[in-house]
Amino acid sequence: MRRAVLLLFFGLLVWGLIGWAQPGKEYVVPADTSLAAVAQEVFGDAAYAPAIMRATNAKSLADPAFLKINVLDMKIPAGAKLWIPERTWAEAFMAFWDPNRPEDLFGGGKLVVASWWTAGGEAEGLNALFEIYGKYHPDVQIVNATIAGGAGFVFRAVIKPRLIAGDPPDTFQLHAGLEVEGYSPETYLTPLDKLFEIEGWTEVLPKDLLDLLVYKGHYWGVPVNIHRANVLWFDKAIFDEYGLTPPEDWDEFFSICEKLKAEGVVPFVMGNAGGWEAAHLFETILVSTLGADGYKGLWTGETPWTSEGVTKALEILKKILDYVNPDYAALSWDGAGEYLIAHKGAMMIMGDWTNGWFMAKGYEGYGWAPVPGTRGIFDALSDTFCLPKRAPNPINALGWLRICGSKEGQIAFNTRKGSIPARTDLTPEEKALFNPYLQSCMEDFARDAIVPSVIHGAAAIESWVTDFKDAVNLFLVTKDIPGTQNMLVEAAEAALAEMGK
Template sequence: MPYSALTKSTAIIITLLVIIGILAGIAWWGWSRTPGPATTTTAPPTTTTTTTAPPQAELVIYHWWTAGGEREAINAVFQVFKQNYPNIQIVENPVAGGAGSVMKSVIIGLLAAGTPPDTFQVHAGAELKEYVDAGYLAPIDDIWSELGLDKVIPSTLQAMCKFNGHYYAVPINVHRSNVLWYNPKIFNELGIIDKFGDPRSWSIDTLLEVARYIKQQRPDIAPIALASRNKWPVTHLFEVLLANAGGPETYVKFFTGKFNYNDPNDPVAQTVKKVLTVMATMAKEGLFNSNHPELTWDQAAALVAEGKAAMYIHGDWVAGYYIANNYKYGEDWAAAPFPKNIFILLSDSFELPENAPHPEAAKDWLMVVGSKEAQEKFNLIKGSIPARTDVSPEYPDPYRPETAEDFQKSTLIPSAVHGGIAKEAFMTDLHNILTSMLTAVSVGTPVDSAVNTALTQILQSVETSGLVSFWEGYTIDHFITKR
């Protein structure tokens, strides 16, 4: 066989053998990569778990407790709430301004804009009714039922929380607005009680006589402390003097517009004129502290405890202020209901707005507000007494046991200044009228002229503010618990 032919055949055979070897190698590699069922080892799957904490619930709340005593009191309730509902964050919005004078406009703006908080502080009575009438609040009958409040809250206060057959607020306390605070050292030095008797039975004529006597004996101090910076304390003084001078029925008739306001000689109008005359006379004769336009209610209270004023007519939250600032009862301050047989009632409360962002948290808050624990802790600090009659704290002062007893025995009427009975528009007018009257007298306007102007403006406001129609269908007996 020629050499060239052999070489060619050999090359072909060799090439074929190489190709077969390659294919066999590939087949073996692929077989070796396929796991057999008898020798399979399966590693456990790796799982990555991401734990996302649920969003923390919130309670958006507005209140006006910022002064000494009241700040500590609401903090005590917050603490009770946190212990019971640790997963709810309190978003607190305190708005300074006594009696809610500033916060009310803030709340109205939020409600009108459709962005309500979960709850807010409100006075039971007329103030609460205005929000109910506007459709801003949801009924909370279930809260009252679960807490059994109808069995432990007096009927007068129940009526201040209930409208159109439904409850709309849970009261946390009861305050008395008609209290005369005085400095015991000054009273003892001048023999005030020996000379004029127990302040619990003083008339407004006796009060004026006492103030003049103090001015004569101690011209270096103010006989009566006053704060007119926020105006409402002036109206507070008027409210107490009116109840003293006219009694419960005249008081209620005036603040509900249930008298002949077109006749200045009407008996109710004449009693109002007498009170205006006493207040204007006090301003004219320098019986108030001269810096009253600069002071807030708590600063006026401090004047008595510090011996710079002899007396102060204001609500019993003053006791909370004195206790918080370590003033001593019997040395720096003492108190007497003025008068004792009348209890001018006001109550701070909380409610549930319609479309509240966190309604369940709001209901939890209301359950705490109405509880025995919260009411005891709050009122011990605040200077008030519990709204629940089945809570009896051991008070650190002798004043409040007397108040608690009078709450059960004295004639009850709602406070107008603190939202209990009068329409807000009328009260705003009254704040301005009374403050302007005192200012006019202090710059030389004769008392009679200033009083007549104020009386005319007040009677006009009764008609124009909507006061008369606000309580249409209600009798004065609705507002008075006679005892």
């Protein structure tokens, strides 16, 4: 009996050790030596000694069989057990470790991850990343610092004062694109160019996304996923009942609306309680009336805001308002989605996090199509994680960023969150892990023209996004097309002047 227990105990211990194992290898020192000599031998470069010291110390926190190394030039006795990290981790460590911070050579400590993923599939995805991190860095205590609030509008208001005050989390969520301007990255964030190079991410991320990630010549965030903003969701039961097919253009869309309205069904549902949902809708309409290049030009100054396409988009939005649910101002986008689930509303336009939400709700009777007039265009946004300059545990954060960019991390995260990986090097077997919507989304992403979402931080600086949002919200009531277009023109002039500054 006792033996069996002992055996079980050792079995568990061995299993645990293997389970913890971070990629790398054990190394037993044959004769008295120094870290520099070991580094010379295994990496061919004595300068990697600190990376070995950190990896071994982190190991020794969980397993005392490993040597605890107190100083870099400590004598390493024969028979001591070291941990040699994998080469990319050693390189990343050397690129980001600040020699003035000897405390980073000891492992352990915390990792504070700040995000706005608090519920449902998003929280599950985040937890999957935490699990992977815990597997590779069992010495680190993860602190999940989430701040709720639609699309991160509240989150950003909390993070900014912390950055200014010099008290940032170790890493925080950031939309890819010009949103980074709002954080003054040159002052508050660490450029991640070296990490992209070491991990080979420039090879596996699509070029459109890489372009979006560069601000002032540097990469500031590691993308974990891609979402699509221009999706039209519809309730199949209603479409079947009235013999409808998803609309390809706005004329078809409005004839469907007219038909459904007569039947007492809400043709188009939206929510605007968060204050950004209507602007999201308007953004996708702009993509449809201006096309990919025309829409992109709006944010660079190449397409004038006085153009015909903008007027047409406002006309379409105005017309849509005749067919929406009357309580839209009281609902958030998911509240509006309840109309589809109850088969009381037929269509809605929202980003593809809706797919994850529908899944969580157990609703399967939904169909999807691109927003009318945007077939072949992918209105994209991406969530990234960054490294604040004054992060209390920068090396722990570095380990986090590597996992965010890894295939393992992105598959685990995105299958749960309901988005597609930012990496495009997935094998067909790996793609099969995703649900049908996400698989079709991956195909579109590889094929379509990619345009950056504005309301989700990719296309414009934050002050512009705010003005854009305000103009649309005012329009919902005034329905004043020339006046709103004028406001949009002024917002663009102010923002372009500020960006040129």
